[in-house]
Amino acid sequence: MTTRSEPTRHHVQGTPRPVHLPDGRDLYAMELAPRLAPPTVVFEAGAAATRSSWALVQPLVGTFAHAIVYDRAGLGRSAPDPVSRTLRRMADDLGALLTGLGTGPFVLVGHSAGGPIVRLAAADAPDRIAGLVLVDPSDEASAILLGRAFRALEKPVVRTNLLLARAGLLARLYRPMLAALPPDARDDLRREGFTADLVRTHLAQTHTYLDELAGFRDDPPQLGGIPVTVVSGTRTGSGMTARTRADANAAHAHRAAASPAGRHVLAPNSGHYIPLTDPELVATEIRGLVEAARR
Template sequence: MPTRDGRRLYAQVLPGPDPDNPAAVVFEGGAGSTRSYWAAVQVLVAPVARAVVYDRAGLGRSEPDPVARTVARMTDDLVDLLDHFSPGPIILVGHSGGGPVVRLAASRRPQLVAGLVLVDPIDEAADVVFSAQFRRNEKVALRVGKVLARLGLLRFLYGSLLAAAPADDVRDDLRREAFAPSVIQTQARQARSYLDEVEAFKTAPPDTGDIPVTTVISGALALARDGMPEEVRAQANAAHAHRAAQSPHGRHVVAQHSGHTIPVTEPQVIADEIIRLVRADQRFGAR
């Protein structure tokens, strides 16, 4: 898929029950997630709607971006993808750091977006993620990740991701693409301004109007299971409940058996919320 400045992004599409229907579900991953991270959710959604996963610039099979990887720039790429699949309607699904990106994209293309599903998203209402300690922890994690990726050891931290892959081709793609040094490089470039940009949403949030919003996770588990301390988890979940309440059709759903990695640990929870929105919109033609 071409971007407005001539780069190319790589997407994979499951056509859904009606290949002629332009409606689609589009997935946006977290900071270092390739398209393969969504595989288990994508195959659950495909029986009711076209399902589109893609690699953000610098990840997977997408070309790197020579320009700073700001939230605004990442949103430009997602908007280009939405325009590529216009006239819609489109349900946008964003996990973790992809949450603010899909919210901003929806504010730019409200006529295309039929609904948002935010999966354990970074949210400006959780002050703890903008603290000095959180920022220090992020820098340490990037430095450690850089060393492990260079040594070829990064994949051993994510054995559960590989084990949960729904097919051998997904597992092979993850091994080739998800743990390379370029992934950490892209994460580091995104991290330079990401938290500052999202914190600015406190005074100037994306206007998503009446677009239905479902905050799917809130994971229920904390530190021992996914590396998120209790304080961060508590504030994140409170922020998710607040975000859902801002929508006239908002829902706050908790994945009881998951921490942060819900697309891997409880893909059905996410798929159920997507399918609910699909069936509520007659333009998808789902039963």
């Protein structure tokens, strides 16, 4: 008697794609719609976020473009990096990933701390970049983000998260995020998104990230004519008061205005986690850049 094998279950974020870096490290990536015409859309997650944070946006984009998510080194399923996790190092990894995908063009999408990463990677090779979508990004024009109070709080907060992760309690703080995700991405995030190793990677990033971002004030990534769309949240919460929201959105407006084809878009349903609360809006802004690149 023969038995039929179980059918392969389709994951909402697609199929794994190997990413081999020049120094021998591997990153974990997943892709949707690889046969669609360029440009390819590549997503960069926030400071301590994995590819699962894009699980509502990426499938929408996969209906009209090749869409790739990945885990930075030390996050999700990607192995830790033996070298310090500087902004420069993270942008170099993204650049190597893009090179492995081909000549482009690419639309890069970065949320929160991923915003400066995609800006720096784009400036390294602007000819292959068709556009940037920065989703509630960290930005050097923000006085509060680079101020003394935020710097004083950042590392203690991350160290507290490390204690919670070791105790198996960190996921409880992110129940609304988990509830918003499709079941398979939710399961991935539960397993991979709240580990002590992940928080240690986040802590390593905090050692230099804000200093490097502050350096952008004097020497910003040069994006030339790359179109830049900046999507801002409009609501408070997740640590953002009315004052910090206003400061962030002013910085976002400044960033959009610096691009000759810049757009500043407000997400009406969102605080900081726009990919979870306004995914259709983010996908629409990505579609605009993809279609412009195809014309």
